[in-house]
Amino acid sequence: MISLAGRDILHSWGKYVFTGIGLGLLIGVTLSMAGIYRGMVEDARALLNNSGADIWVVQRDTLGPYAEPSSLHDDVYRILQGLPGVAATGNVTYLTMQARRAGLDERVMVVGIDGFNSGHPGAPAYLLAGRGITRAHYEAVADIKTGFSLGDHVTIRRHEYLVVGLTQRMVSSGGDPMIFIPLKDAQEAQFLKDNDAILNDRARSAANPSLNRPGVPGLLDAIIASQSANHNVNAVLVKVADGWDSEVVAQDIRRWKRLQAYTRVQMEEILIAKLIATSAKQIGMFLVILAIVSAAIVSFIIYTMTLGKIREIAVLKLIGTRNRTIAGMILQESLGLGLVGFIVGKGAATLWAPYFPKFVLLESGDTLRGFVAVMLICALASIVAIRAALRVDPATAIGG
Amino acid sequence: MSDDAIRIEGLTKRYGSGDTAVDALKGVDMSVAPGEVVGLIGPSGSGKSTLLKCLGAVIEPTSGRMAIGGETIYDSAEGGWQSRDLHALRRDRIGFVFQAPYLIPFLDVVDNIALLPMLAGKSDAQARLRAQDLLLALDVAHRAKASVAQLSGGEQQRVAIARALANQPPVILADEPTAPLDSERALNVMRILEQMASQYRTAIIVVTHDEKIIPTFRRIYHIRDGKTYAEQGEGRKIYDKRENK
Structure with a gap:
């Protein structure tokens, strides 16, 4: 037919x-x-996979570090390392901002990490080119999607960073490519103010009679010093030892350390069901x-x-x-x-x-x-x- | 049961009802023998198209009886249509030729004809063989693979005639088949219809206004005010003489 x-x-x-x-x-x-x-x-998923963590420890009653702001002291990792089942920990800060290169702006997520070896929680899983960060300051590893090249000088806030390595598929949940810098630099970048603002803050503290007591010399200096330094991180990433269940370790952290701990499954749920x-x-x-x-x-x-x-x-x-x-x-x-x-x-x-x-x-x-x-x-x-x-x-x- | 290819007795057709009812056919009687070509002539509004549509099983008559090939297809006394499948009735027992050829433009010439046997359940090969035979008989075999748009008007009309004959129906209804043609082409179409009627023993009713072809009919049915009057075609002898010169 x-x-x-x-x-x-x-x-x-x-x-x-x-x-x-x-x-x-x-x-x-x-x-x-x-x-x-x-x-x-x-x-x-890539964000979670590439972080190399099994548990995300964040401020209590928050969904941090990706869905909500979270702030922890940067020495919390020490008490976590003593817990049974914890193999490794890593402090991280996340800050989405504009990075500048030769007058061009690029939206990036700046990640502060305290260890640069492959496998360290929070560090880029692998490099496409160049090397990892070896100096304590002003070096960066950038995702290839930033468009940055090896040897580029990138300005983050007031400081310049030399791009020493390139990585791939390291993006935020919003799709912004990541730039990894040393933790201390990232902590400073989060709270770094301009000179006028610093002077203004110091004058305000000096004018406050409760902070500048005549009978307590050195108090004002101590307060100003604490105001201009930042010892917080957004999360501590925890790698669980072989044979341990992430949920069991996370429960211990929640119970004994009074912190919020999310397993991989829970964090994926937060990212997919809430954030996007x-x-x-x-x-x-x-x-x-x-x-x-x-x-x-x-x-x-x-x-x-x-x-x-x-x-x-x-x-x-x-x-x-x-x-x-x-x-x-x-x-x-x-x-x-x-x-x-x-x-x-x-x-x-x-x-x-x-x-x-x-x-x-x-x-x-x-x-x-x-x-x-x-x-x-x-x-x-x-x-x-x-x-x-x-x-x-x-x-x-x-x-x- | 008679030997007539078409037999119509007391056929009526009423449109509407009550005060607005119109009687388009008021007791039509007609009979056509196998192989005979008859003319159906009448002024506009006389009921020609209504009769054609009733015969073509397109509209249902109001009363009367119709038989095709000796088989009753409609009898108001027996409940109306004798077949539930009017598609099959039209496909297998009635061929249609229109004023314009109305070939299917997306089928080539041979498939325009072969489509009918295929619809009737014949294999593709059998259907195309039948189509080729008809194209040969109608002298358009050389255009078998052409598209419809590539044919001349006369060729298209011959293909339309071949399509009407595809399922070897006992009856062909031709509605003004020569209207758009000049005298020579019109007479040529009539020669073809006569030849096909004779060759395939098919009865053909030609509805026409066309005075050029009226002398070609041996028998003519006049239809006026919904009634038919049969007469012998007086012009036929003159036509035959002219044809035999």
């Missing part, structure tokens, strides 16, 4: 293909939106709108194509073609359009994904689900056209 749909498509393939391309670009945008969401989840939840809903809303727009477009195109064949449909009915054959022809054309659109859309999404500023992950599962959704939408969209075709009176072919 002749495929009426196939013949009709071949007969007007130009119109069909161009319509498919238009639809495909729309499908490409839809797949990209899904890819952006997957990319956000993957970035969040709003973005996910936003993307979900976009997906729904795009699906509706795609359905409307396919429906309109198929309906218009069917109306253009009313005379042929009347003749086909008059010469004895069954309704189901005609309905099948329209359904197949609609599905064909969806197939062309999906192939174009998938190709377009794959081509333009690397050019997105944030990571776009096109998963094969999403592709499969997208394909099923497109076919379903096209099948539903053909209903209006099929109804129109079935209403065609074969008598219109005779006239009179």
